[in-house]
Amino acid sequence: MKIGSFAFNLRELSGSLGDFGTLFPLAIGYIAVCGLDPAGFLVMMGLANIVTGLVYKLPMPIEPMKVLAVVAIAQHWTPSLIYASGFAMGIVWIFFAATGLIGRLARITPRSVVRGIQATLGILLASEALKMLATGWLLGIVAIVIVLGLRESRYAPAAVVLMLLGIAIVAWEGRLPEASLIHFTLPPLTGFSLQEVWDSLVRAGFAQIPLTITNATIATSALIGAYFPDRPVGVGKLSWNQGIMNLVVPFFGGMPMCHGSGGLAGQYYFGARTGGTNLIEGGIEIGLGLFFAAAIAGLFAAFPGAIIGAMMLLVGIELTKFAREIRPGRELIPLLATVIVALAADMAVGFLAGLAVHYGQERWLPASRQPS
Numbered sequence: 001m002k003i004g005s006f007a008f009n010l011r012e013l014s015g016s017l018g019d020f021g022t023l024f025p026l027a028i029g030y031i032a033v034c035g036l037d038p039a040g041f042l043v044m045m046g047l048a049n050i051v052t053g054l055v056y057k058l059p060m061p062i063e064p065m066k067v068l069a070v071v072a073i074a075q076h077w078t079p080s081l082i083y084a085s086g087f088a089m090g091i092v093w094i095f096f097a098a099t100g101l102i103g104r105l106a107r108i109t110p111r112s113v114v115r116g117i118q119a120t121l122g123i124l125l126a127s128e129a130l131k132m133l134a135t136g137w138l139l140g141i142v143a144i145v146i147v148l149g150l151r152e153s154r155y156a157p158a159a160v161v162l163m164l165l166g167i168a169i170v171a172w173e174g175r176l177p178e179a180s181l182i183h184f185t186l187p188p189l190t191g192f193s194l195q196e197v198w199d200s201l202v203r204a205g206f207a208q209i210p211l212t213i214t215n216a217t218i219a220t221s222a223l224i225g226a227y228f229p230d231r232p233v234g235v236g237k238l239s240w241n242q243g244i245m246n247l248v249v250p251f252f253g254g255m256p257m258c259h260g261s262g263g264l265a266g267q268y269y270f271g272a273r274t275g276g277t278n279l280i281e282g283g284i285e286i287g288l289g290l291f292f293a294a295a296i297a298g299l300f301a302a303f304p305g306a307i308i309g310a311m312m313l314l315v316g317i318e319l320t321k322f323a324r325e326i327r328p329g330r331e332l333i334p335l336l337a338t339v340i341v342a343l344a345a346d347m348a349v350g351f352l353a354g355l356a357v358h359y360g361q362e363r364w365l366p367a368s369r370q371p372s
Contacts, residue, residue, distance in 0.1 A: 002112055002274075005057040005274060005275060006053075006274050006276040006279060007056065007273065007274040007276045007277075008022075008280065009154070009276075010154065010155065010156070010157050010160055010271075011154060011157050011271035011272075011273070012161035012271065012272060012273070012274060012276040012277045012280055013061060013157070013159075013160055013280050014157030014158060014160045014270045014271040014272075015159070015267045015268065015270045015271040015272025015273070016267070016272065016277045016278070016280040016281035016284065017159040017160065017162075017163055017267035017270065017281075018159050018263075018267045018268075018269060018271070018272065018315070019063065019260075019262070019263035019264075019266040019267055019271035019310045020163075020311075021061060021100050021129075021266065021308040021309075021312040021315070022064075022125075022260075022262060022263065022266075022312070023063065023064065024300050024303065024308055026064045026066070026067050026070075026073070026226065027041065027064075027296075027297075027300055028297055028300050028301050029069065029072075029073035030064070030072070030082070030255055031296065031297040032297045032301070032344075033073050033076060034072055034073060034076060034077050034078070034082060034207060034358075035078070035079055036079050036082060036253065036255065037079070037187065037188050037190070038185075038255015038289060038292075038293040038294070038297065039185040039186060039187045039188070039251040039253065039256065039289045039290065039293040040188055040190065040252055040289070041186035041253060041255055041289065042285045042286070042288050042289030042293070042296065043102075043187045043252070043253075043286050043289035043290060043360045044187065044249040044252055044253060044255075045062055045254065045255070045257065045285050045289075046281070046282040046283065046284070046285030046286035046287075046289060047249075047282065047286065048062045048249060048254070048257055048261045048282075049062045049278045049279070049282030049285065050244045050279055050282035050283050050286075051217075051245070051280060052241065052245075052278055052281070053275035053276070053277065053278025053279045053282065054275065054278075054279075055241065056233060056275060056278075057231075057274065057275040057315070058224065058228060058231060058233070058274065058275055058360065059267040059268060059272035059273065059274070059275070059277040059278065060212025060233075060259060060264070060275070060278055061082045061220075061259055061260050061263025061264050061266070061267055061317055062245075062257050062258075062259070062263075063087060063216075063257065063258055063259065063260045063262075063263045064255055064256065064257065064258075065208050065211075065212065065255075065256040065257065065258050066208075066211065066213055066241075066296065067204055067208040068082075068089070068200075068205065069255070069256075070207050071203060071204035071207075072085070073303040075203070076109075078176075079118075079190065079253075080117070080157060080190070080191065080192040080193070080196055081192070081196050081199065081200055082200075082255060083190050083191070083192045083194035083251075083253070083254075084192035084193070084197045084199070084200045084250070085197075085200030085201075085204065085205055085256050086246045086250040086254060086255060086257070087192065087197055087246065087247060087250045088197045088198075088200050088201050088205050088254035089205060089208065089242070089243075089246045089256050089258075090238070090242075090243050090244070090245070090246030090247035090248075090250075091197075091243070091274045092205070092209060092239075092243070093212070093239050093242040093243030093246065094240070094243035094244070094247070095243075096213075097236055097239035097240040097243055100211065100236070102217060102235045102236060102238075102239040103234070103235055103236050105213060105218070105235075106217075106218050106221065106234075106235040108355070109218055109355065110327070110331070110334060110354075110355075110358045111222075111326070111331065112326055112331040112332070112333075112334040112335040112338070112354065112358060113334055113335070113338050113351060113354035113355060113358060114219055114222045115322050115323050115325060115326055115335055116323070116335040116336075116337070116338025116339050116342070116350065116354050117214045117215055117218075117219050117338060117342070117347060117350070117351060118219050118222075118223070118261055118262075118319050118320070118322050118323070119322070119323040119335070119338075119339050119353075120318065120338065120339050120342040120343060120347060120350060121215055121219075121261060121262050121316075121319055121347075122262075122265075122284075122315075122316040122317065122318070122319030122320035123316065123320065123339070123343065124316070124343075125262055125312050125313075125315060125316030125319065126312070126313050126317060126320075127316075128309075128312060129137075129309040129310070129311075129312035129313035129316060130251050130309070130313065130331075131309070131310055132305040132306060132312065133309035133310065133313065134307055134309075135304075135305040135306050135309070135348035136304060136305070137306070137308035139169075139191045139306040139307065140306035140309055140310050142306045143162055143215060143306060143309075143310030143311070144310045144313070144314065145164075145244070146158055146162060146165075146310075146349060147159075147162070147310060147311065147314055148160055148314075151269070151270065151271070154227070156232050157270065157271050158270060159267070159269060159270040159271070159311065162307050162310070163323075164310065165307065166172070166303050166304050166307045167303075169304050170299070170302045170303060170304075175298070175302040176299075177292065177294075177295030177298060177299055180296075181292075181294040181295040182291055182292060182294075182295065183291070183294070183342030184290055184291060184299065185289075185293040185294070186290070187252045187253045187289065189245050189251065189252065190250065190251060190252065190253050190255050191251065192250065200300070207348070208256075210347065210348030210351060211257050211346075211347050211348060212242070214347055214348070214351045215260055215261055215262070216238070216242065216258040216259045216261075217235050217238050217239055217242070217258075217259070218235055219261040220238060220260060220261045220264055221235045221238060221260045223261045223264050223265065223322075224259075224264070225237050226322065227264070227268050234286060238259055241259070241356030242257070242258050242259065245257055247282070252274070259349040261319065261325050262315065262316075262319060265315050265318045265319045265323045266311070266312075266318075268318075269314065269315055269318045270311075275286045279351060323335060330361060333357055333361065334354045334355075334357045334358040334361070335354070337350075337356075337357040338350045338351065338353060338354030338357075340353075341353035341354075359361070
C-alpha cells in the first residue's frame with residue numbers, strides 16, 4: 001500500500017527492522033544496568049521515528065548516541081544523568097545548527113574522509129558482528145543465507161523472516177515473557193539538574209560530539225545523497241532535528257538520540273525506500289513500550305545473538321562498499337589515514353588525521369606531483 005510519499009509493505013517493514021542490531025545491546029544495557037524506564041525509552045524513540053519520517057519522507061534512523069551509551073552503561077549512570085546528557089546534546093546540536101558551524105565543517109570535509117569514516121564504521125560493525133556470530137555459528141550461517149536469498153523478496157523479506165525465526169527460537173526455549181508482564185504502561189515524566197547536564201558533558205558528552213558530527217550528520221547526509229540523489233538532506237537540517245528531539249525526549253524518559261549512517265545503511269539494505277519505514281518502526285516501538293515495558297529487557301536479551309550478528313555483518317560490508325568510489329591516487333591516502341587512525345584510536349582522531357593528510361597534500365604536494 002502506498003499513501004503519497006509513504007509505502008507500507010513487507011519490504012518497508014523489513015527495512016524498519018534493519019538497524020535493530022545496534023539497538024538491542026544498548027537498549028538492554030540502558031534498561032537492565034542503568035535502570036532507564038522501558039516505556040519512556042521505547043515510546044520516545046517511536047515518536048521520534050514517526051516525526052522524523054513525516055518530516056523527511058525518507059528512511060531516517062533514530063539511534064542511541066554510542067559514546068554516551070557505552071560510558072553510561074560501563075559507569076552505571078543514574079537515569080537522571082542519562083536524561084541530562086540528552087538535554088546537553090540537544091543544546092549542542094541547536095548551537096551547531098543555529099550558528100551554521102555544522103555546515104562549515106561539512107564543506108571542509110573531503111569525500112575521502114567521509115568515505116573513510118563510513119568504511120571504519122563498517123569494519124567496526126563487522127568486527128562486532130563476528131563476536132555475535134561466534135555465539136552460534138550454524139544459526140549465523142543460516143541467517144546469512146536467508147539474508148542473501150531473501151533480501152530482495154517482496155513477499156518474505158529477509159529481516160522479517162529473521163525476526164520471526166528469532167522469536168520462534170525464543171519461544172522454543174521457553175523464554176517468552178509471562179502474560180502477567182504484558183500490561184499498559186505510560187512513559188514517566190522525568191527530570192534532572194543543571195549540574196548533571198554539565199557533569200554528563202564532561203564525562204562523555206564532549207567525546208560524543210565528534211562522532212555525531214562525522215557519522216550521524218556528515219556521513220548520514222552523504223549516504224542519503226548516494227541512496228536518494230534526487231532528495232538530498234543537508235547537514236544543517238539533520239543538526240536541527242537532532243537538537244530539537246534531544247531537548248524534548250529527556251523529559252519523558254527518552255535516551256540521547258541521533259541519526260547514523262550505519263542505521264541508514266541497515267534500513268536501506270533490508271528494503272527501506274520511503275518514510276513509511278520510520279512510521280512502521282515507530283509504531284512497533286510505541287507498541288512495545290506501552291504494552292511490553294516490563295518484559296522488554298528480558299525479551300531483547302533472549303533474542304539469538306547470531307541472528308543479529310548476521311544482519312550486522314552484512315550491513316558492515318554494505319558500508320565499506322562506498323570506499324570503492326575512491327580510486328588509487330590523491331584521495332586514497334586521506335581515506336587510509338582516516339581508517340587506520342580511527343581503528344587505532346577513535347573516530348574523532350581518525351577524522352582529524354584524514355583532514356590533516358588531505359590538506360597537507362593540498363599545501364605541500366601540488367596536484368602535478370601527487371600520485372595518480
